[in-house]
Amino acid sequence: MWAPQLHEGLSPLQLCRIMRPDDANIMGNVHGGIILKMIEEAGCIVSTRHCNTQDGDRCLALLVRVEKTEFLSPVFIGEVVHISAEITYTSKHSLEVQVIVMAENILTGGKKLANKAALWYVPCSLQNVNKIMEVPSIQYVSAEQKEEGRKRYEAQKTERMETKARIEEVLPPLPNPEPHTVGFSQSSLIHLVGPLDCTLHDYVHGGVTMKLMDEVAGIVAARHCNTNIVTASVDAINFHRKIKKGCVVTVTGRLTFVSNRSMEIEVLVDAASLVEKEMKKYRAVSAFFTFISLDKDNKPLPVPPLKIEGEEEQRRSEEGNARYLQAKAKRVADKDRQQ
Template sequence: MSCFFPRSGRPAYKVDKRLTAAIRSQRGRGDASSQQDSKYELSRIMRPDDANIVGNVHGGTILKMIEEAGCIVGTRHCNTQDGDRCMAALVRVEKTEFLYPVFIGEVAHVTAEITYTSKHSLEVQVQVMSENILTGVKKLANKAALWYVPCSLKNVDKIMDVPPIKYASAEQEELGRKRYGAQKMERQETKARIEDVVPPPPNPGQHTVGFSQSSLIHLVGPSDCTIHNYVHGGVTMKLMDEVAGIVAARHCSTNIVTASVDAINFHRKIIKGCVVTVTGRLTFTSNKSMEIEVFVDASSLMEAGKEKYRAVSAFFTYISLDKANKALPVPPLKIDGEEEKRRFEEGNARYLQSKAKRLAEKERQE
């Protein structure tokens, strides 16, 4: 699904003025949105070019679809009011869980729903169902929560107001407000923790941080970008997942898959023509999982005077699998120096916190 808008921000086709007036009247000029405006489903059959090297659908492909569905529902909702036309820009992805693998030939149904709105941002919760169209079996494959802000088509630096949505209850609205506050605080804390990526030492030993550290360099072209000429969040996440997968495979030398992605923070926009360097490094290993920190740094190819800047950062969790797709033990990470020790301890704290949340969720379901 795609649409074209010229730089003026007005549609490139003629519309009957009476029809336009009727649509605006129906939209309610910024009144609370209808259920149809706040929900969207995207479905696509998985093709061979969506696969990783062992035949499962690439985790980055799923992340890209999740972001596309979120962008569509967010943009549609934010344009249900008068004023400048706008497009929803991704600023943060909350923890994304990969519950079941998706296989080639299955249909991925991505459902995105707006669950909270503040004055200038909106939360979109997304679920991915995989459907085997031969047997009819469906499974919940992924779930995620994303945060967007609407940027004006006339001026990308202008953040638009977000129309409110109707909540099923006051409790639902209050829970959304708490999630909004938590993600806003964490985004600010993450910005403060931005650090340089240190090149690995020459001839690093096996199972060290330097041994598996990997980088990918990508020139941002038109096909990577939105109508604002900024990179799609889904494109960036796919590149990040590819690098994290290389790091995990180098550490284990086995089949590896994405288990989850911790919060992805989009610090600054990446514009068409930039060169992005995506770097991944191991920070923590448990018995059967690996945490990989991934950074995206951008620099302008055409403007030599501009410095490289940190655009995106995130933590990916991978697991190692045998031929029967059962989890294998992960080789312990060999730590060298205070910085690596600090990052390992922080990773361990995140691992224990995530494990406690999963156990609490399991107990609630039982």
């Protein structure tokens, strides 16, 4: 991760918090959704602060995308999580924030890299949420760094459009599904968006949505394995449309692909208003979560194979396998570069 010279008067944001029992599962592993929520909060603060250094309407930065995120080390109850968020690229109407998460054992003083993520925000006027504000530019250390940022911007913009075009319905599972089928572990969570979930615009925080998504994905993984499970990574999370206060969100997770040691779970968030009858249900967010199964010593366990039923499940499994092989090849390439 590189460090540009930011807009005058701004500096990277630092947050920290001790992990409590209600942040973790019964085995003491902190939920991935808690970490994602903290990452998004840091990104929102640093983005909003930067965008309000200019004259004109006051604005609030809203999350539109989270790039693929790896959970590099587990975090446990009692550890202190340190979040560092920094703006690394700005376009006319959006900005990229890169975040590093360190976990500290306060008894030994030892620290470990737990997570790193890249998020994209757009600033929206407080007077009119549909008005996207211009973003103050940052100063870059070199032209090469600015060009690399531009390439990342163009890539995420293209991928967001492609993902939006692939929206499909989620069908309920058949009655009495067999164990280790997609229908057996498929799960849904229904949540009414209240004031505590929302920004100053009365739209739900991106971090709140990601936490719900991680919870549902965790239920799917646990039902498939019947063991302790943890979040290993999250593929790009795309926020297609905003979710307003008073909406009912349905968060659905379903297995798409299983390797020997991991499970890919597609998580889809649909929203509908309780009071605005003309607002029909719509797809708000989508992502793929990867979970692994652990024994009592936090060592990876083999994952039961997924029983595929029908052409659609076969197609999704093949696409998941392609993503798995691509991620595996990238990890090998990254490891070779570091040696």
